[in-house]
Amino acid sequence: MSTWSHSLLLIATVAWGVQAAVINPVIEENTIHDGLLSVPFVGVDRKASNLPKWGFQKVNGESSSSVKVPLENIDLAYLMNLSIGTPPQQFTLLLDTGSSTTWVPVESCGILCGSPPHTLSTKTSSTFELMNMQFNIRYGEGFSQGYYAKDTFTFEGNISVANTAFAVSNFNDGELTANGADGIIGIGPDALSKYNNPDNVVVPTIVSSMQQAGVIRDNMFSVYFKALDDAERGNGRVNGNIIFGGGK
Numbered sequence: 444m445s446t447w448s449h450s451l452l453l454i455a456t457v458a459w460g461v462q463a464a465v466i467n468p469v470i471e472e473n474t475i476h477d478g479l480l481s482v483p484f485v486g487v488d489r490k491a492s493n494l495p496k497w498g499f500q501k502v503n504g505e506s507s508s509s510v511k512v513p514l515e516n517i518d519l520a521y522l523m524n525l526s527i528g529t530p531p532q533q534f535t536l537l538l539d540t541g542s543s544t545t546w547v548p549v550e551s552c553g554i555l556c557g558s559p560p561h562t563l564s565t566k567t568s569s570t571f572e573l574m575n576m577q578f579n580i581r582y583g584e585g586f587s588q589g590y591y592a593k594d595t596f597t598f599e600g601n602i603s604v605a606n607t608a609f610a611v612s613n614f615n616d617g618e619l620t621a622n623g624a625d626g627i628i629g630i631g632p633d634a635l636s637k638y639n640n641p642d643n644v645v646v647p648t649i650v651s652s653m654q655q656a657g658v659i660r661d662n663m664f665s666v667y668f669k670a671l672d673d674a675e676r677g678n679g680r681v682n683g684n685i686i687f688g689g690g691k
């Protein structure tokens with residue numbers, strides 16, 4: 444059951460996206476405007492899944508008018524780019540609203556991190572700072588562990604946020620971040636982060652850090668799903684933008 448947590452929580456964000464699409468005129472500019480930072484994401488298929496591909500759901504319970512409708516489990520992940528460090532080192536991370544720590548793999552982690560495309564060289568970042576706190580998370584599927592640190596995050600359009608807390612992983616389930624992701628962006632409520640370290644310290648998410656730094660307006664985000672064009676319609680993937688800073 445817990446294997447579903449990512450997908451279920453992502454669906455919860457769809458409602459916000461609908462609002463943003465209607466009201467926010469800057470969604471596709473990929474930049475900051477009026478306290479809203481718009482960053483593109485891409486949908487990718489997750490090949491690792493051994494969950495059922497098809498099922499049926501009864502609508503209207505067991506009554507005589509109930510109908511069975513087919514459900515397809517597409518199992519998408521949404522990837523977003525951001526950079527960490529000075530000078531910036533780019534990562535591609537999986538968006539997750541069901542957890543609250545952002546983590547990237549450390550340099551030379553290799554097979555212990557599933558051999559991701561990008562790893563963080565902590566030594567070459569002049570703004571990297573250790574937090575002296577262990578990091579440990581177990582997801583519905585997979586896990587990650589390492590230690591907390593702070594560094595400058597840089598988003599689309601060269602928007603920088605200094606002293607942003609995150610985790611550096613030196614051991615994780617490579618399966619979790621397969622399909623092009625190096626690590627995870629956890630943008631759930633701050634309070635959930637207390638389950639990711641031994642002393643139950645609440646660590647602000649990157650959304651809270653952006654708001655505390657005055658980069659974005661409100662401590663919230665919305666999601667805009669682009670209309671599919673004909674070429675995209677066949678593969679079932681939906682790309683869009685995540686808008687940090689507001690949803691109304």
Ligand SMILES: *[C@@H]1O[C@H](CO)[C@@H](O)[C@H](O)[C@H]1NC(C)=O
Pocket residue numbers: 483484485522523524535
């Ligand atoms: C991330 O950056 C790479 C290369 O810079 C680019 O090819 C890719 O499309 C970007 N992905 C997203 C989700 O913006």
Ligand SMILES: *[C@@H]1O[C@H](CO)[C@@H](O)[C@H](O)[C@H]1NC(C)=O
Pocket residue numbers: 599600601
């Ligand atoms: C961001 O900064 C880099 C390096 O200074 C530069 O190459 C790039 O064009 C900038 N991008 C934007 C969107 O300003």
